[in-house]
Amino acid sequence: MATIEVKVPQLSESVSEATLLQWKKKPGEAVAIDEILVELETDKVTLEVPCPAAGVLAQIVQPDGATVQAEQVIAVVDTEAKATAAAPAPSSPSASPVPSPAPSPAPSSTPAPVAASGGGAPASATADYDVIVIGSGPGGYIAAIRAAQLGKTVACIEEWKDPSGKPRLGGTCLNVGCIPSKALLASSEHFEQAQHDLADHGVNVKGVSLDLVKMIGRKAAIVDKFTGGVEFLFRKNKVTWIKGHGKFKGRAADGVVTVEAIEGKDAKSYTARNVIIATGSKARHLPNVPVDNKIVSDNEGALSFDSVPKTLAVIGAGVIGLELGSVWRRLGAEVTLLEALPTFLGTVDEAIAKEAAKQFNKQGLAIHLGVNIGEIKTSAKGVSIAYKDRDGADQKLDADRLIVSIGRVPNTDNLGLDAVGLSADARGFIPVDDQCRTSVPGIYALGDVVRGPMLAHKAEDEGVMVAEVIDGQKPHIDYNCIPWVIYTAPEIAWVGKTEAQLKAEGRAYKTGQFPMTANGRALGLGRPEGFIKMIADANTDELLGVHIISVNASDLIAEGVVAMEFKAASEDIGMISHPHPSLSEVMREAALAVQKRALNM
Numbered sequence: 227m228a229t230i231e232v233k234v235p236q237l238s239e240s241v242s243e244a245t246l247l248q249w250k251k252k253p254g255e256a257v258a259i260d261e262i263l264v265e266l267e268t269d270k271v272t273l274e275v276p277c278p279a280a281g282v283l284a285q286i287v288q289p290d291g292a293t294v295q296a297e298q299v300i301a302v303v304d305t306e307a308k309a310t311a312a313a314p315a316p317s318s319p320s321a322s323p324v325p326s327p328a329p330s331p332a333p334s335s336t337p338a339p340v341a342a343s344g345g346g347a348p349a350s351a352t353a354d355y356d357v358i359v360i361g362s363g364p365g366g367y368i369a370a371i372r373a374a375q376l377g378k379t380v381a382c383i384e385e386w387k388d389p390s391g392k393p394r395l396g397g398t399c400l401n402v403g404c405i406p407s408k409a410l411l412a413s414s415e416h417f418e419q420a421q422h423d424l425a426d427h428g429v430n431v432k433g434v435s436l437d438l439v440k441m442i443g444r445k446a447a448i449v450d451k452f453t454g455g456v457e458f459l460f461r462k463n464k465v466t467w468i469k470g471h472g473k474f475k476g477r478a479a480d481g482v483v484t485v486e487a488i489e490g491k492d493a494k495s496y497t498a499r500n501v502i503i504a505t506g507s508k509a510r511h512l513p514n515v516p517v518d519n520k521i522v523s524d525n526e527g528a529l530s531f532d533s534v535p536k537t538l539a540v541i542g543a544g545v546i547g548l549e550l551g552s553v554w555r556r557l558g559a560e561v562t563l564l565e566a567l568p569t570f571l572g573t574v575d576e577a578i579a580k581e582a583a584k585q586f587n588k589q590g591l592a593i594h595l596g597v598n599i600g601e602i603k604t605s606a607k608g609v610s611i612a613y614k615d616r617d618g619a620d621q622k623l624d625a626d627r628l629i630v631s632i633g634r635v636p637n638t639d640n641l642g643l644d645a646v647g648l649s650a651d652a653r654g655f656i657p658v659d660d661q662c663r664t665s666v667p668g669i670y671a672l673g674d675v676v677r678g679p680m681l682a683h684k685a686e687d688e689g690v691m692v693a694e695v696i697d698g699q700k701p702h703i704d705y706n707c708i709p710w711v712i713y714t715a716p717e718i719a720w721v722g723k724t725e726a727q728l729k730a731e732g733r734a735y736k737t738g739q740f741p742m743t744a745n746g747r748a749l750g751l752g753r754p755e756g757f758i759k760m761i762a763d764a765n766t767d768e769l770l771g772v773h774i775i776s777v778n779a780s781d782l783i784a785e786g787v788v789a790m791e792f793k794a795a796s797e798d799i800g801m802i803s804h805p806h807p808s809l810s811e812v813m814r815e816a817a818l819a820v821q822k823r824a825l826n827m
Contacts, residue, residue: 232278236296257277259277284302355499358382362382365686365689369688372693401453409445423752438557476645501668501670505638510634536626537625551629555590562625576724577725585775635654673689676688678705713780719774740824745807750807760819769789777809797820800821
């Protein structure tokens with residue numbers, strides 16, 4: 227007898243158990259692949275459990291009403307037993323199973339033709355899916371879920387595997403980017419606070435030690451929860467996950483696109499009316515400097531060091547370089563950052579950049595600007611970097627390890643773009659319009675593979691927009707209202723224009739600024755560093771930019787984003803009641819400072 231276990235799927239990050247509702251099949255009855263066997267109920271959602279293979283339900287392990295945990299076995303299916311009766315077909319289209327990842331699966335129902343305004347391919351009864359998304363990062367998985375919410379049949383192709391070889395959803399952000407890096411940033415901040423800051427609060431801690439293995443393990447556990455959460459959301463929204471590398475094979479005369487999913491030596495083809503390219507980006511490497519993620523690392527390797535280096539070199543003092551450099555500096559490394567640009571954080575408002583440089587210098591980060599990197603030599607013991615400083619003098623930096631953080635490049639190679647009449651530009655980006663349409667009808671691209679900042683939340687917004695465009699709606703994104711964040715300590719966040727940009731435009735403006743040192747909540751937290759700065763139009767008072775360097779800047783900036791989306795004046799924020807004591811009061815005071823009427827200074 228060949229059997230397969232039916233297990234409770236991953237529930238969500240915050241839910242660990244569920245209640246088993248009434249079984250839809252009895253032992254001995256025939257079951258079809260993807261046929262719903264039972265429903266699970268949590269305090270958040272009701273989740274269907276499909277049959278993983280065709281056969282006969284051999285055993286029900288957990289009865290109706292049982293409380294079950296994720297990954298717990300609840301039934302057993304005999305895949306070789308002869309059915310006493312054919313498995314019943316679903317009674318209605320709404321109960322149809324999600325198309326299985328096999329060549330040419332039949333869609334559960336034929337959706338209405340895509341509206342002409344949506345720009346999608348013409349409706350065709352031969353397509354396996356309405357939408358195929360290539361890539362499951364923040365842009366890709368959000369696009370897939372939103373399209374499914376709108377009634378489309380959706381599949382998402384993802385090739386990511388973790389170090390153990392297990393397939394994972396979530397792309398770079400969830401696996402080796404945003405989520406794990408923020409976990410390490412938080413852990414390293416706690417370590418530093420225990421060593422240096424808690425005594426100020428009257429909390430005396432002795433014998434503080436670092437368990438790096440446990441710290442890295444915590445990071446990995448958080449990644450597991452989030453990637454499992456995306457898998458749960460796919461099941462909840464009936465999005466089919468196709469494992470493998472997605473690649474275009476061609477486009478028919480009626481606009482239906484064929485995409486191939488390649489996994490190892492196996493390749494299967496699928497068709498869709500619309501395809502969304504959301505393949506993200508990868509770290510840019512230095513020529514002739516191999517990244518082994520041991521001595522020389524990119525962002526991925528720098529998240530998993532097996533020990534704290536005594537000396538650490540970082541090439542690139544941008545967002546990633548500063549964040550990762552900060553992590554290892556707090557954990558005990560002597561960190562030096564080498565930056566080719568002559569100015570520090572050149573895209574940030576000048577006042578914020580100056581304050582950041584002051585704070586990072588005080589923390590012990592050595593930042594050298596305007597350098598020209600020369601020969602880099604590596605050995606089993608470390609790395610030696612030859613460079614010219616901003617005055618042209620020859621210098622050499624020896625370190626135990628090196629992090630290369632010189633930007634990212636779009637993942638547009640080996641996508642088969644030419645098979646559908648597309649091509650990337652000289653930098654590897656796919657040209658699109660304001661609604662992420664490519665030059666080929668029915669094919670869209672978003673996130674890190676297109677113009678604009680490489681930000682996860684920007685990709686998410688584009689994912690929602692593209693799904694709604696395919697549905698015939700008319701969404702839009704104001705890219706001037708996309709916030710930026712650098713998760714250092716203090717954090718740096720901004721939205722809108724800088725003073726330098728407004729000067730270049732010749733636009734008259736006025737500014738207001740308020741320090742965190744005058745805020746009771748910041749003082750109580752022991753984090754009085756930084757300030758909030760607002761910029762408004764000199765004539766209309768419309769808010770043009772909000773710039774923050776402070777604790778929790780990533781949360782505070784959201785108020786500025788809302789205000790700018792609704793074209794608020796700085797006076798509007800100054801008139802709104804803010805809770806006391808709170809960090810958000812500084813937003814109000816900065817707004818009042820634009821009118822030269824701050825109340826607490």
